[in-house]
Amino acid sequence: MYQSFAKKFSQTGEVTEINFPVVGVRGLPDAFFKEYVYFENGERGVILNLKKELAEVLLLGATGVKMGEKVAKSGEPLKIPVSISALGKIITPFGSEILGPYSKDPKVEFRSVDTAPPGLETRRPIRSPLICGIPAVDTLFPLGKGQRELVVGNRKTGKTTFLTSLLKGVAGDKTVVIYNLIASQKKEAFEIYEYAVSSHLSKFLIIASFAGESSAMVYFSPFCAMTYAEYFRDAGYDVVLVLDDMTTHAKYCREISLLARGLPGRDSYPPDIFYTHARILERAGNFSAGKKGQVSITCLPVAQTKENDFTDYIVSNLIGITDGHLLFDEDEFSKGRRPAINYSLSVTRVGRQVQNALLGDVGRRALSFLTSEYAKSQTLSYFGSELTDYVRDNLDKGEKLEDFFNQSGTVLIPCEVQVVMCAMILNGYFKGETLIKMQFFKEVFVKNYLGDGRTSKMVNNIASVKDFEHLTNALLDNKLDLLESCKKAKT
Structure with a gap:
């Protein structure tokens, strides 16, 4: 390749400085930035910098070059x-x-x-x-x-x-x-x-x-x-x-x-x-x-x-x-x-x-709750038995919401399930349940959504409403069926 390009451009340079993997080349007045060059020993390089009379070339291989090595320009940038x-x-x-x-x-x-x-x-x-x-x-x-x-x-x-x-x-x-x-x-x-x-x-x-x-x-x-x-x-x-x-x-x-x-x-x-x-x-x-x-x-x-x-x-x-x-x-x-x-x-x-209005509303409410109300309630948790019911509810919902967003395995959760289950937690549908049970509920709900046509139709209908207020009403109308879909696998 060196010989053909040296003949094509009638222009060859010479290595005058070596600071591996960067070498200095003189004698290529028409070289341009990021141009691909060939060395006489088969090594290749790319011009990284151009000075008045010197081109700094980054060597692409590990062969190395010697002082005085001839260099030919290719007229093209590096391509793969x-x-x-x-x-x-x-x-x-x-x-x-x-x-x-x-x-x-x-x-x-x-x-x-x-x-x-x-x-x-x-x-x-x-x-x-x-x-x-x-x-x-x-x-x-x-x-x-x-x-x-x-x-x-x-x-x-x-x-x-x-x-x-x-x-x-x-x-x-x-x-x-x-x-x-x-x-x-x-x-x-x-x-x-x-x-x-x-x-x-x-x-x-x-x-x-x-x-x-x-x-x-x-x-x-x-x-x-x-x-x-x-x-x-x-x-x-x-x-x-x-x-x-x-x-x-x-x-x-x-x-x-x-x-x-x-x-x-x-x-x-x-x-x-x-x-x-x-x-x-x-x-x-x-x-x-x-x-x-x-x-x-x-x-x-x-x-x-x-x-x-x-x-x-x-x-x-x-x-x-x-x-x-x-x-x-x-x-x-x-x-x-x-x-x-x-x-x-x-x-x-x-x-x-890019979010639809409902998912965006649920996401904003969940994030705001976790970073504001739940975070504040956590600072009061050391009061123990003296906590108010409001703080206890916030701690309970916050723990379950954090657990819902935990995803240590490789199970992927459909968007509709995310909307519905996140809203169920925010509305206190799982009050008193343990975190171990919550993990079980999430897995069962996903399986039922993917494998049971009745469940998927119900969830899709609920997730198609326009805002959180309508979502809350839809959850209330289907509360018993939703809780059953979380707690019992359907064949």
């Missing part, structure tokens, strides 16, 4: 092969297969990994909900198709478990789920793959870069994942993309910048780190697809915190870029909440506009 045959596999950011069923697709397309975000003329308002079957999301912090929601928290707080459950809930014939692992362990990639296969997800893709691989592989990992997301979007699919995690990506950006002797900014990160992450995440959204209607890329970047420090530079950057965030709290995790979302500090800026 994308095709429908990648579904159901683990692949590297540059398209090599790691694990998955054999398949061959002759329609392979090469796409640039770093493209400008789509303009306003192709974007459409986010109007469709992304239903995942997790009550804490669907009811309290809803997501819309095309939204960018940051998932942030300390290590070991259940973020990966939550994300894999969410992907299971949203996967379908018209939805592709992509999980991008950035500098992860191979074990983690294989565990997510096994979960996807065992959950019978037909349209999933894992794009993994591993710790110990070249810095370029990790740096371009989220760029390549977004490129794949755009490929499936253009094929008419809605895409849900997880970028796990962007704080690790930022560290590799910092390493590359410092090796290239770039100007260090806050915490030694490059000054353009906000731009780099924004350029990736802004490629997500809801878009017009002509006669196909609308298609979307929903992006869920992940960020790691230390001791829930929201003021961390990268975390605060990502909060500024995205449309909301879910904070996974170590304290809530230790108390047994699953997912361990901090209700007071989590936000969805777009999701509320």
Whole structure:
């Protein structure tokens, strides 16, 4: 490849500086930013910075180069092969297969990994909900198709478990789920793959870069994942993309910048780190697809915190870029909440506009009760026998509501069941019941809704009313049947 491009452009450069994996090349006056280049020894690279007489090149492989090595420009940006045959596999950011069923697709397309975000003329308002079957999301912090929601928290707080459950809930014939692992362990990639296969997800893709691989592989990992997301979007699919995690990506950006002797900014990160992450995440959204209607890329970047420090530079950057965030709290995790979302500090800026009026009303009431009345009542709980009936009722409803939003297993709850059961708890229908019984009631109610036509018809009719007042009346009219559906499985 070096010989053909050297002959094509009649222009070759020479390596004059080496600071692996970044090298300085002189003699390429027509080179451009992010251009793909070839070295005489077969190594490849991408131009990351251009100075007056020097091009700084990031090496893509681990071979390395020597001083004086010849370099040829390609005239093209870095591109990767994308095709429908990648579904159901683990692949590297540059398209090599790691694990998955054999398949061959002759329609392979090469796409640039770093493209400008789509303009306003192709974007459409986010109007469709992304239903995942997790009550804490669907009811309290809803997501819309095309939204960018940051998932942030300390290590070991259940973020990966939550994300894999969410992907299971949203996967379908018209939805592709992509999980991008950035500098992860191979074990983690294989565990997510096994979960996807065992959950019978037909349209999933894992794009993994591993710790110990070249810095370029990790740096371009989220760029390549977004490129794949755009490929499936253009094929008419809605895409849900997880970028796990962007704080690790930022560290590799910092390493590359410092090796290239770039100007260090806050915490030694490059000054353009906000731009780099924004350029990736802004490629997500809801878009017009002509006669196909609308298609979307929903992006869920992940960020790691230390001791829930929201003021961390990268975390605060990502909060500024995205449309909301879910904070996974170590304290809530230790108390047994699953997912361990901090209700007071989590936000969805777009999701509320995609909820129907009833679900939005129920969600607002439940969230307000948990963060206000229940929280205040908890501060009085140490009074014990001296508590008023009002405080006792709040504590009872709050415990049951928190338990309802707990979802430690992989059972997904239909939206209609979420609305009805949440409203039943708020109206005190389960007063005096234990939390163990509440878990049983929830499981039985879901089974009856999915397996019994009479129950599903009743629940759907109740959930179709327009507001909470009408919902309360509908619950009262069907109280005995609803309680029976919660307590007794129907064959």
